Amino acid sequence: MVGAYSSNSNCSSIEREALISFKQGLLDPSARLSSWVGHNCCQWHGITCDLVSGKVTKIDLHNSLSSTISPTFMYGWNVLQPWKVYKDFVQEFQKTCLWGKISSSLLELKHLNSLDLSLNNFEGAPIPYFFGMLASLRYLNLSFANFSGQIPIYLGNLSNLNYLDLSTNWNQEYFFKWNNLHVENLQWISGLSSLQYLNLGGVNFSRVQASNWMHAVNGLSSLLELHLSHCDISSFDTSAAFLNLTSLRVLDLSRNWINSSIPLWLSNLTSISTLYLRYNYFRGIMPHDFVKLKNLQHLDLSFNFVGDHPPSFPKNPCKLRLLNLAVNSFQVKLEEFMDSFSNCTRNSLESLDLSRNRFVGEIPNSLGTFENLRTLNLFGNQLWGSLPNSIGNLILLKYLDISYNSLNGTIPLSFGQLSNLVEFRNYQNSWKNITITETHLVNLTKLEMFTFKTKNKQGFVFNISCDWIPPFKLKVLYLENCLIGPQFPIWLQTQTQLVDITLTDVGISGSIPYEWISNICSQVTTLDLSNNLLNMSLSDIFIISDQTNFVGESQKLLNDSIPILYPNLIYLNLRNNKLWGPIPSTINDSMPNLFELDLSKNYLINGAIPSSIKIMNHLGILLMSDNQLSGELSDDWSKLKSLLVIDLANNNLYGKIPATIGLSTSLNILKLRNNNLHGEIPESLQTCSLLTSIDLSGNRFLNGNLPSWIGEAVSELRLLNLRSNNFSGTIPRQWCNLPFLRILDLSNNRLSGELPNCLYNWTALVKGYGDTIGLGYYHDRIFYFRVVDRVNYNILQTIAFLTIGLRRMIIWRRRSY
Structure with missing residues (x-):
């Protein structure tokens, strides 16, 4: 970013020298500060100046990282390739972040009102005390920059501050082992009388009494957003309710250790639109006074112990856009729950997550009135019966999960009207002999993930004509205990963008089409064809064979055999088929990143274990039991x-x-x-x-x-x-x-x-x-x-x-x- 400046004014020599001193204290491996040369510092990267006076008003040196790796990685990793993604991210971060010591020369920038040093690495240094002397600051963002120690109380002198973000890396398991910030007294926050945004996520509050921090925060009458996630907060002071925060719109207390009922004073936050209480130990029922929260649009109570009674909703639930009650103890008929929205002339709900509760009964036909739903998660409840015919009304739906219930009825043809559906998850229900036709699928043009797994053998039977070409391009396909065979279906062979493929116990026999394998091999990460009747040489999966003798000559592993390359394959499961022949010696060349190899229970796989398997340095799970392997x-x-x-x-x-x-x-x-x-x-x-x-x-x-x-x-x-x-x-x-x-x-x-x-x-x-x-x-x-x-x-x-x-x-x- 090039700062704004006046053509008639350059930055002063004092401010330029101050910035040069600041630069000299930093290590800059990605040369982000390479433009910091010349006389006009207003033209330097990350510097903004006043258009009239030329005074430096803003320093923005946040680390945007590479476009190839998102900073959201800090909250988790890719389970398919943990060694690769984590290593790549760490290397990328180290290459792009600023390091070193922050110079007090910044005090020369008398008009500095915005400072952003987020997503850098200051190696566990304390937050500089002199930041509290930058009297003009209105914006200060030091988030995820590896500061540690106690937050200096001098920050309380920044009476003009509107925005303060000191959030830090709370997910130590997946990111760097950094020492987090902590506070022992939060009374200094009372001096930030203009504060509208406060984020102390990940800062350790364990040494602070609840009365201290709650009284301090309660004095911030202008506060609009308060983020205190993962702060080791364990309790509230009931005498210090947030009575003065009538302007508060966002409150995030997620990922703490709060062990209490949901406090009644929350209902006094009448301006609140977003309330995140997930991952705590809240128990009991939702307070009836929640009906006062007439502006509430986002409510997340997931991963608590709330429930046992029908939930009390805001007086006007029609404004709710996100409702997440996952992993609680709600035990109520799903129809009764959905009737809470029956008076809405227009239902605004876009995301509804009721997973892992004890909602019972059939999925009611009233589901069709939730026409704005984009996400619906009913995973892990006690639902039975059919999907209602009204499901076809949810034409905006992108994500649907009905897994781990006892659904045993039918899937209506109206399911095919979900033209925006991207992910459909349907694991472990009690479906039996349900026929899936082209009508169920014909309009699912955006479908990328499609999963059917039932408790019963042949729970789903795919009755699809041999020449049908689907309108979608799947990336994930999971079918188990379904019947799509005996021949490898033509419609499946059109799916050439698949990354994750599981076709276990689906009744396919014969061989895997070579053309289909060659189309998907470059991107596929999971290939599970277990528990079928595949009858082919193992080498045909690994070796580009002479197509004129595709089966008959495939056991001849010639020295110049060309391997089929699966550069991204992590999981290969061919268990319990009728594969035969030796394991190809080119397996490491074919699958250099393989983590799990399961060839067990094929009985006719023979020969020695090739030495190439023993140099697959990512291999974590090797399963080859119940075959005819021989040799030393x-x-x-x-x-x-x-x-x-x-x-x-x-x-x-x-x-x-x-x-x-x-x-x-x-x-x-x-x-x-x-x-x-x-x-x-x-x-x-x-x-x-x-x-x-x-x-x-x-x-x-x-x-x-x-x-x-x-x-x-x-x-x-x-x-x-x-x-x-x-x-x-x-x-x-x-x-x-x-x-x-x-x-x-x-x-x-x-x-x-x-x-x-x-x-x-x-x-x-x-x-x-x-x-x-x-x-x-x-x-x-x-x-x-x-x-x-x-x-x-x-x-x-x-x-x-x-x-x-x-x-x-x-x-x-x-x-x-």
Whole structure:
């Protein structure tokens, strides 16, 4: 931005030198201040001058970041590529922000009324005390600039200030580990008599008594907006109600620890139009006095404990544009709730979120009167029946989520009238044999996300003509327990902009069309075709084959085979099909960013595990159980340091357990059961302290003593299965330090000696401690303790002791799992 200036006036030499001194204290890696040369500082980037006097009135050096990465990333990350997006953002931020020390030379700018240094990085420095001496300031924005320490009370001298934003990075988990600002006394705010906007989001209020900050804020009679999100506020002072804030239009108290009923004094804020109370511990019912809030347009009470009765709405709910009651305890008929709006001649509601409550009954036909709705979220309630025919009236609707209810009726043809619909989410309902036709879809020209997942097999049957071309271009398609097969549908092959594809248990067979794969491979991030009847060579998914011999020659992995490239693929799930042939050696070239690979339960995938898999450094989940993989499990896993889950069970692998698996220090689950492995359990696994499940059963030739480090370095275990091997010796006493253990099977080995008395410490086996999370990638449901069976009596003498002290631990194995 080039400042405004008079052609007849240049900035004074005093102000120019002041700005040069300010610049000299800063580090500027992106050269944002490169224009700060020459005599006329009014022409410098970020500087604005008075048109007549030429005096500097404004400094705006906020960091706009790159157009490729939004600052909103600070509130979360991309779960598909967390390592990539987070790294990219940090690098981008470091390249574009200003660093260094702020010079007191700014005091020479006597007419400075606006200062914006937001979204920079001042490395945890305190806010300069002399900012409180910039008497002409009307606008001060220091948000997200990595200041820390106590906010200086001298800011209270800025009696002309209209706008103050000191909000800071509250989401430390996903952004930089910065020290936040804090206050110990907020009385200094009383001096900001002209303040209209105050944002202290993320500033720690834990050392301030509620009466202190509430009395201070209550004196700001001109205040229009107050943002106090994530300030560690835990309570209110009932004697310090905001009685003087009659002009307040926006109040944000979200993401605090407020544990109380919704205060009655909120109803005194008669000018309020936006009220955010989300993510607190508010309880009880909505105050009846809320009917006084006649100007309320945005109300967010999500993630609290409010409910149990029908909510009390403002006297004129017809003005509400956003209503978010998600994740509360409302238990009322949905029809009764919607009747609260029945007197509206024109309903203004644009966003309605009732998700994760206990709204019951059918979705009423009165839904059709909410004609301005853009967003409707009914996820996770107790609704049944059909979508009403009136849903076709919601022609402005862009987002619809009806997931996780018990809907079991029909989807009307009027659904096809939602011409602005962008996202439709329909997971886990009780639909059964519902036919979806072209009429349901024909006008959905803007549809980008389309999901159908039912509790019943073939809950939806797609009856669409083979030559139909949809009007939409989907980016996300999720179909599960639907019937779209047996042939891969033509209408689906027209969807070439897909990024996230899940077609699990949809009855498709044969092969995946090569042309469709080649059209989507460059952008797809998720490809899940599990639980179908695909019958094709695995190489046809990875290799550009000779189209004249597309199937017959596809097993011949020639040295000059050209891989099909999936540069953005993160999740590949081909589980439980009829795929055959070896895993192509070009897999790393094809999918360099792959995080999850699931080829399990195809039974006909054979050959060795290619070495290229073992250099996929983003791979976190590797599932290839129940196939015919063979060859030696060679010790070359050192580059797979991000692995969380390894499941190679039920194959024909041989050799020793690779010691280099221990380099995957985040490993959570290791399943190698029913192979032909031999040797001892490698000591390197003790570096995998996060292991919750180890299953090495049925290898027959694993031997040696049971490792004592399992009870020392790997104490988080829930499941340990070493049955049907050749282990010898005794159970180490160190194993007593496994408080979370729920499944232990040591049967069919050559163990001897007595069981340690301290096995009473296995409280999870006795009490059923915890849940099934971590027991396996596919959760095992049988909890048992077994060290002896009918063919191994070496330690039978100690079982009598256990049956007295730990009777609930003895649950005999019924079948293999």
